[in-house]
Amino acid sequence: xxxxxxxxxxxxxxxxxxxxxxxxxxxxxxxxxxxxxxxxxxxxxxxxxxxxxxxxxxxxxxxxxxxxxxxxxxxxxxxxxxxxxxxxxxxxxxxxxxxxxxxxxxxxxxxxxxxxxxxxxxxxxxxxxxxxxxxxxxxxxxxxxxxxxxxxxxxxxxxxxxxxxxxxxxxxxxxxxxx
Amino acid sequence: xxxxxxxxxxxxxxxxxxxxxxxxxxxxxxxxxxxxxxxxxxxxxxxxxxxxxxxxxxxxxxxxxxxxxxxxxxxxxxxxxxxxxxxxxxxxxxxxxxxxxxxxxxxxxxxxxxxxxxxxxxxxxxxxxxxxxxxxxxxxxxxxxxxxxxxxxxxxxxxxxxxxxxxxxxxxxxxxxxxxxxxxxxxxxxxxxxxxxxxxxxxxxxxxxxxxxxxxxxxxxxxxxxxxxxxxxxxxxxxxxxxxxxxxxxxxxxxxxxxxxxxxxxxxxxxxxxxxxxxxxxxxxxxxxxxxxxxxxxxxxxxxxxxxxxxxxxxxxxxxxxxxxxxxxxxxxxxxxxxxxxxxxxxxxxxxxxxxxxxxxxxxxxxxxxxxxxxxxxxxxxxxxxxxxxxxxxxxxxxxxxxxxxxxxxxxxxxxxxxxxxxxxxxxx
Amino acid sequence: xxxxxxxxxxxxxxxxxxxxxxxxxxxxxxxxxxxxxxxxxxxxxxxxxxxxxxxxxxxxxxxxxxxxxxxxxxxxxxxxxxxxxxxxxxxxxxxxxxxxxxxxxxxxxxxxxxxxxxxxxxxxxxxxxxxxxxxxxxxxxxxxxxxxxxxxxxxxxxxxxxxxxxxxxxxxxxxxxxxxxxxxxxxxxxxxxxxxxxxxxxxxxxxxxxxxxxxxxxxxxxxxxxxxxxxxxxxxxxxxxxxxxxxxxxxxxxxxxxxxxxxxxxxxxxxxxxxxxxxxxxxxxxxxxxxxxxxxxxxxxxxxxxxxxxxxxxxxxxxxxxxxxxxxxxxxxx
Ligand code: NA
Ligand code: NA
Numbered sequence: 001x002x003x004x005x006x007x008x009x010x011x012x013x014x015x016x017x018x019x020x021x022x023x024x025x026x027x028x029x030x031x032x033x034x035x036x037x038x039x040x041x042x043x044x045x046x047x048x049x050x051x052x053x054x055x056x057x058x059x060x061x062x063x064x065x066x067x068x069x070x071x072x073x074x075x076x077x078x079x080x081x082x083x084x085x086x087x088x089x090x091x092x093x094x095x096x097x098x099x100x101x102x103x104x105x106x107x108x109x110x111x112x113x114x115x116x117x118x119x120x121x122x123x124x125x126x127x128x129x130x131x132x133x134x135x136x137x138x139x140x141x142x143x144x145x146x147x148x149x150x151x152x153x154x155x156x157x158x159x160x161x162x163x164x165x166x167x168x169x170x171x172x173x174x175x176x177x178x179x
Numbered sequence: 180x181x182x183x184x185x186x187x188x189x190x191x192x193x194x195x196x197x198x199x200x201x202x203x204x205x206x207x208x209x210x211x212x213x214x215x216x217x218x219x220x221x222x223x224x225x226x227x228x229x230x231x232x233x234x235x236x237x238x239x240x241x242x243x244x245x246x247x248x249x250x251x252x253x254x255x256x257x258x259x260x261x262x263x264x265x266x267x268x269x270x271x272x273x274x275x276x277x278x279x280x281x282x283x284x285x286x287x288x289x290x291x292x293x294x295x296x297x298x299x300x301x302x303x304x305x306x307x308x309x310x311x312x313x314x315x316x317x318x319x320x321x322x323x324x325x326x327x328x329x330x331x332x333x334x335x336x337x338x339x340x341x342x343x344x345x346x347x348x349x350x351x352x353x354x355x356x357x358x359x360x361x362x363x364x365x366x367x368x369x370x371x372x373x374x375x376x377x378x379x380x381x382x383x384x385x386x387x388x389x390x391x392x393x394x395x396x397x398x399x400x401x402x403x404x405x406x407x408x409x410x411x412x413x414x415x416x417x418x419x420x421x422x423x424x425x426x427x428x429x430x431x432x433x434x435x436x437x438x439x440x441x442x443x444x445x446x447x448x449x450x451x452x453x454x455x456x457x458x459x460x461x462x463x464x465x466x467x468x469x470x471x472x473x474x475x476x477x478x479x480x481x482x483x484x485x486x487x488x489x490x491x492x493x494x495x496x497x498x499x500x501x502x503x504x505x506x507x508x509x510x511x512x513x514x515x516x517x518x519x520x521x522x523x524x525x526x527x528x529x530x531x532x533x534x535x536x537x538x539x540x541x542x543x544x545x546x547x548x549x550x551x552x553x554x555x556x557x558x559x560x561x562x563x564x565x566x567x568x569x570x571x572x573x574x575x576x577x578x579x580x581x582x583x584x585x586x587x588x589x590x591x592x593x594x595x596x597x598x599x600x601x602x603x604x605x606x607x608x
Numbered sequence: 609x610x611x612x613x614x615x616x617x618x619x620x621x622x623x624x625x626x627x628x629x630x631x632x633x634x635x636x637x638x639x640x641x642x643x644x645x646x647x648x649x650x651x652x653x654x655x656x657x658x659x660x661x662x663x664x665x666x667x668x669x670x671x672x673x674x675x676x677x678x679x680x681x682x683x684x685x686x687x688x689x690x691x692x693x694x695x696x697x698x699x700x701x702x703x704x705x706x707x708x709x710x711x712x713x714x715x716x717x718x719x720x721x722x723x724x725x726x727x728x729x730x731x732x733x734x735x736x737x738x739x740x741x742x743x744x745x746x747x748x749x750x751x752x753x754x755x756x757x758x759x760x761x762x763x764x765x766x767x768x769x770x771x772x773x774x775x776x777x778x779x780x781x782x783x784x785x786x787x788x789x790x791x792x793x794x795x796x797x798x799x800x801x802x803x804x805x806x807x808x809x810x811x812x813x814x815x816x817x818x819x820x821x822x823x824x825x826x827x828x829x830x831x832x833x834x835x836x837x838x839x840x841x842x843x844x845x846x847x848x849x850x851x852x853x854x855x856x857x858x859x860x861x862x863x864x865x866x867x868x869x870x871x872x873x874x875x876x877x878x879x880x881x882x883x884x885x886x887x888x889x890x891x892x893x894x895x896x897x898x899x900x901x902x903x904x905x906x907x908x909x910x911x912x913x914x915x916x917x918x919x920x921x922x923x924x925x926x927x928x929x930x931x932x933x934x935x936x937x938x939x940x941x942x
Contacts, residue, residue: 021462023454028237029429029432032429033429035426036416036421036422036429039755039774043772044753044772047773050775053237057231058230058232060461062465064462065465068463069198073463074463075198075463075467081196092195093197096195096197099205099209100197100205103205103208104204104208105204107217115225116224118664122685127683127759128759129767131683142231218670222656225661228658228661229659229661233777234777346781348786418787424780424783530654534623
């Protein structure tokens with residue numbers, strides 16, 4: 001029961017990151033449009049607005065990854081996987097989470113903390129005229145996103161355990177992703 | 180040596196079916212820590228930061244979004260239906276209009292999945308209804324949906340420009356003519372095939388009762404306008420200097436929203452859904468990138484890059500030995516791994532060698548792009564094949580799709596070889 | 609005998625000429641002088657993928673050494689700005705005088721010491737050009753709304769005069785300038801601009817004002833430095849100095865060669881100098897920005913005063929030596 005509750009909590013968290021990413025994407029779309037319009041029509045350029053573009057874009061793809069883990073959005077070579085039973089799939093995912101996904105994201109997240117902290121301690125800013133201050137914020141998205149991937153990975157792990165225990169088969173039938 | 184072993188272990192592990200991105204990351208971690216210790220991974224945030232600041236790659240989510248809006252608003256579908264009516268009377272006409280529509284979508288979006296899925300949903304049922312051969316129908320859709328990779332604007336060209344350090348504008352320009360040749364070859368192939376074996380692609384019976392020819396042409400023209408307008412916005416804004424190639428992708432996205440408004444297809448839900456879908460696809464691409472960068476880090480810091488460089492630099496026949504081996508390597512790797520991984524893992528290893536051999540880098544990039552485009556079609560891991568399988572009716576077997584793409588793969592290889600041998604014909608020397 | 613193996617990260621891609629030649633020369637000289645006891649391997653940006661992470665990577669010890677430019681760290685440590693070059697500042701021989709004999713090195717160590725780093729001159733490009741322009745600059749008016757890719761401090765100076773510094777990815781610079789998405793850009797000078805192809809698309813090439821003596825930088829991690837025996841330290845110091853001077857000469861040569869090539873193939877490229885009132889306004893804006901920086905930070909003031917005082921002295925000599933000589937020779941030609 002605890003596992004099911006935990007899994008639902010993780011699902012909500014990953015979904016929230018997906019929504020956040022989507023909102024940031026729509027902001028990005030109009031951010032770029034605004035910058036082009038201002039430059040071409042009004043001969044005005046703001047380095048801060050230009051830097052905001054990559055801040056948004058970086059946050060979108062980083063925060064989107066845990067959402068993708070939650071929703072089976074990451075590409076698999078499914079020649080064998082496709083033909084496995086649900087239990088077989090669960091074993092593959094269990095193995096992958098324990099040996100690949102969780103250690104990898106934890107380690108990158110760990111080094112990301114020091115990376116962002118460095119920027120905070122130095123008070124790092126943009127080196128360009130009128131650029132954005134507080135570089136640590138965008139750098140902190142790296143550890144945040146990677147630890148979120150660990151959390152989404154834990155969700156995946158719990159789903160596998162639930163399948164193997166015969167409790168629930170939730171989360172193993174995703175609609176085909178469209179790229 | 181560790182790098183080489185790691186490479187093959189990764190290929191085997193990928194077959195298990197765990198997501199590619201994290202398989203690469205995990206394998207990199209295991210081998211990297213074994214050979215160099217944990218500290219090597221302190222490089223990871225720096226590598227990620229480089230991708231974050233790489234604004235050229237921002238075009239990926241923006242172009243994906245444009246393609247998804249085009250699909251969600253059914254503007255692509257209308258185009259296909261109108262074209263089908265226009266050319267349906269000719270033998271192979273539906274296949275030819277699928278190719279033309281694929282080319283048009285390619286010139287406006289460059290998002291392979293969007294084109295393949297859209298045409299798989301609309302064109303495939305129509306072709307099956309009029310007794311086209313299953314494999315011909317599938318092959319045509321996969322091949323023409325993949326045109327987006329070589330016809331600018333294209334994500335693979337953007338990525339290659341970045342990896343090889345070539346202005347993206349130069350690559351777009353250089354890719355235009357090879358792309359058009361490829362389209363022409365597809366059409367010629369359909370014409371020859373239907374001449375030899377008419378039963379594979381019969382003509383569509385014409386019901387001229389409800390619509391005159393003039394009406395058909397009018398509705399086809401009307402349906403062509405929206406995608407054409409996007410092409411004009413994207414390419415036009417680059418050409419007139421309104422926007423950089425990256426920014427043009429955002430104009431395309433906003434343009435797609437405006438088209439949706441004009442055609443009364445806009446809703447906030449559509450906007451949100453398209454955004455969410457974009458996030459998913461973007462996350463998929465960049466997750467592979469994160470895994471691939473960890474993998475290539477472990478590969479190069481354990482000395483794998485020197486071994487590959489050594490081998491490639493000492494090939495017999497110098498320039499041609501290298502080019503031929505590089506092309507065969509990419510083609511074979513393309514059977515197993517995706518273009519993003521190839522672009523980020525293999526191409527950086529090849530680039531300095533090509534440079535050292537005095538190879539024209541634009542030409543080299545176009546060869547790689549054409550070759551990578553083929554990788555979308557090659558079984559077992561061709562993306563286009565997956566997309567189509569995802570939307571095709573259950574009567575379509577994987578083998579139908581595999582059989583269908585073979586002739587198109589052959590055509591691509593022939594065009595690739597012609598660019599290799601006669602670069603001057605394509606304006607590159 | 610113990611062999612010391614050092615790893616160095618450079619900001620440049622593996623195929624970047626001149627800038628990338630300096631660290632390679634340095635490593636070769638160090639190897640030969642030490643009879644193989646000092647081995648330095650160089651990882652380019654293609655390998656470490658973090659061109660602007662060199663400061664942090666050397667600081668944390670992931671690399672023993674780095675090759676980059678001091679002004680790239682301005683966003684992290686503002687005072688690093690002053691050790692590359694300054695608008696309206698010293699030319700290369702003058703600046704080398706300041707570094708090696710006029711107190712420059714000591715001030716540079718004072719800035720880098722708190723981060724566990726040693727910094728050394730890393731090669732000079734010589735006077736950089738003012739950039740490629742699509743339109744002529746005849747007055748201050750023409751700077752208003754001028755969209756120019758000009759990063760860093762020089763961008764701040766131009767922004768003060770109403771220009772619009774603009775970020776463009778380097779891969780898109782050519783298209784952006786060609787299609788007039790931007791009006792102007794600055795890169796380096798003939799030594800490196802030729803491979804970017806700007807001369808094919810922009811009619812005006814302006815002479816320099818903002819980077820009269822761009823000095824690159826060798827960074828050494830202090831722990832690495834302390835581990836080295838005295839003789840190898842001296843060998844390293846000498847190799848860096850030699851490679852730096854060599855890069856200055858190489859840049860001079862390549863600029864002359866490339867300029868000649870460019871002029872033959874594209875005879876219509878016009879070399880221009882900014883009008884006096886524009887230069888005056890630039891100089892004034894520059895001084896105001898420097899005064900602000902000096903007021904904010906005593907160490908910045910110390911560095912700027914040192915540079916200003918040295919320049920005052922050394923320019924007198926430049927005038928009565930090189931300038932007088934060139935004027936004399938020119939007057940004979942007329
Ligand atoms: Na395209
Ligand atoms: Na493939």
